[in-house]
Amino acid sequence: MTFLDAARWDGKIYIDGWTEGSGGTRDAVEPATGGVLGRFGVATAADVARAATVAAKAQKEWAARHPEERAGVLRRAAQLWEEHAEELQGWIIRESGGVPGKAALETHIAANECHDAAALPAHPAGEVLTSNEDRWSFARRRPAGVVSVIAPFNFPLILSIRSVAPALALGNAVLLKPDPRTAVCGGVALMRVFEEAGLPAGVMALLPGGAETGAAMVEAPEVRVVSFTGSTAAGRKVGESAGRHLKRVHLELGGNxxxxxxxxxxxxxxxxxxxxxxxxxxxxxxxxxxxxxxxxxxxxxxxxxxxxxxxxxxxxxxxxxxxxxxxxxxxxxxxxxxxxxxxxxxxxxxxxxxxxxxxxxxxxxxxxxxxxxxxxxxxxxxxxxxxxxxxxxxxxxxxxxxxxxxxxxxxxxxxxxxxxxxxxxxxxxxxxxNEQTVSDEANSPFGGVGASGTGSRIGGATANIEAFTETQWLTMRPEIAPYPF
CATH class of the missing domain: 3.40.309.10 (Aldehyde Dehydrogenase; Chain A, domain 2)
Incomplete structure (x- = not known):
């Protein structure tokens, strides 16, 4: 069996294991020839709701794991990208229409993203603050909870893994919606890597689908953060919905x-x-x-x-x-x-x-x-x-x-x-x-201004920690404080 052997995922999505999606199936098509490469499952809003419920429960147990355990999963994921690079690149070439050099770049950066993310669990989780009271005062970083990642077709692996890897490393659960035009190399591949790397079932879900699926991933009550990469027009809708539902949203949008x-x-x-x-x-x-x-x-x-x-x-x-x-x-x-x-x-x-x-x-x-x-x-x-x-x-x-x-x-x-x-x-x-405009590295903050998005929200330890954690103020006294009531 190959790493992406279709017998495991044919016609399926992933929610606490490979399962049939409520939206039926869709063919993975090779744009160069029009040929059918495989078949994947399609998720509906009902599937998203179920996945979000499962993820919220699994996330608590995942976040409670020791930092070295979470780091270990990310390191194993990085090794899998390297070990299975040739097979995965074949899918990127055929499903996304990319040339071999572009496919090799995607698997290389995917491995680097996981290597870099593996350091995040050991990163300082906050800071000690001064206080005018007789107490210790801390600002500590905690996982946001459930993160929705919505990714496009053009660099399907890179534009998924750059959010998925740091979000998982920092103790979050992830709902991933790849573009249906690249659902295998931008979705199934990631799910298989983290499945084999030892990520507990339920911590990550694979939910290919259309606009309805994407809307549900923003609206699900369990979701705290949305990481969206795509067109400016679609990003405006995601941002509007996230604002109504009081979700944090990171938008990496179009460019000229x-x-x-x-x-x-x-x-x-x-x-x-x-x-x-x-x-x-x-x-x-x-x-x-x-x-x-x-x-x-x-x-x-x-x-x-x-x-x-x-x-x-x-x-x-x-x-x-x-x-x-x-x-x-x-x-x-x-x-x-x-x-x-x-x-x-x-x-x-x-x-x-x-x-x-x-x-x-x-x-x-x-x-x-x-x-x-x-x-x-x-x-x-x-x-x-x-x-x-x-x-x-x-x-x-x-x-x-x-x-x-x-x-x-x-x-x-x-x-x-x-x-x-x-x-x-x-x-x-x-x-x-003295370089052209296309450049990206796992350790560098990435983002745009104006119609290109909401700034550098992805890449590098500082941006990733800011993107996928919440800050909690914590104080401690040696004994109960006196009050005038």
Whole structure:
């Protein structure tokens, strides 16, 4: 039997063990071929309610375990990601349409997330406070309780594990809803890893489903914290519901990240960075470079170099050969991408490369001469499209970057001194000097501002502890205090 042998999970969800979901089953589909890879169970709101009840009970026992026991489960999980990496990467390639390098990155980061999370149970659990009373005063961190994790399709493993691992390590139970388009590599894989790592039954539930399922995971009375990664539109709904139900919510949402190419930058390296930022995983990344701002002295040369890169990048089935780009996740997403490209050209944009597709395989596309209100520049495309415009001064480009509602990531290429000045002016959760916009590490805080979310709520010990614990004030006296009543 393989690690993800379907005999264990075929047509099932996980609540205190593998079981049938009330919503029936759904096929796991390979976007590159349309073939069926397997079948998973679909959870309904009733399943979420049952899972939340089970999780709330199991969480108390899990939180009471010694720190070294919880750390041990996370360390074993990290080993399993490494031991079964090849098989798990195969699922990521076929189910998410990612190239092998992207799949390898996902399993590598999944292991790192668990390694880092394994240190959290031993982290100081609070601080000693001063007091004007004759007592000891403490602020101590305690598990939040039940955490709902709602993850998207594009990096299905990373964008699940980065919340699941620290939440579990800190003594919480987790309800996980992966996107149904990547329910195996973004859901079943995690459930199997923690099942084999020794996580007690009931502490984690796997609940694939649609909007109804997601809504139930926010509304369940047992849930205290919601960690959502997805579109800004969906995030607004999650945030509204969480506010009504007085839940803490961490939102990592869309982006329209900017790459700034300064005068004097190495043109070949800049074009390579720009191509990676816009075309990696078909541009289906929240941090993807959605806006290229190029100094007027390099503008035409940069467009030509980027267009040449786009024309040379092979597109095809990532499971069958060496390609740089795989398929778009589904027809709905492809239609949206193509409509934006067509609207951009109609609005005066110049099509330098691409703009065509064969089935779900969309050619890397470069658009030039765009105004700020051009659809390709104003919207998050979530496809392999590089929109380019020019600027004259660092003051101008900082204003242009900030003119967009998103604030997730900014890359600045060229002179470090000038880049530092821009970094101080832009509104962004992340700034990378002499790097493109796509970057993530398990030990680094991750998040955006504006329409990109509620700040850096994930990544690194400080952000993770803040995200998945509650602070309790505790005082102690040697004897009962005297009162005037």
């Amino acid at each position: 990240s900017a790459l700034i190419v300064l005068p004097g930058a190495d043109l070949a390296k800049a074009a390579s960075a720009g191509a990676f930022g816009s075309f990696m995983h078909q541009g289906q990344i929240c941090m993807a470079t959605g806006r290229h701002f190029v100094h007027e002295s390099l503008y035409e040369d940069y467009i030509a170099a980027l267009g040449e890169k786009a024309e040379q990048l092979p597109v095809g089935d990532p499971a069958s050969g060496q390609v740089a780009l795989g398929p778009i996740i589904d027809q709905g997403q492809l239609s949206r991408i193509h409509a934006i490209v067509e609207d951009a050209v109609r609005a005066g944009g110049r099509l330098v490369a691409g703009g065509t597709h064969d089935g779900l395989f969309y050619k890397p596309t470069v658009l030039a001469d765009l105004t700020l209100d051009n659809p390709a520049f104003a919207k998050e495309i979530f496809g392999p499209v590089a929109p380019v415009t020019k600027f004259s001064t660092i003051e101008e480009v900082a204003e242009l970057v900030n003119a967009n509602e998103y604030g997730l990531s900014v890359g600045i290429l060229g002179d470090v001194g000038e880049a530092m000045k821009i970094a101080d002016r832009v509104n962004s959760g992340k700034v990378h000097i």
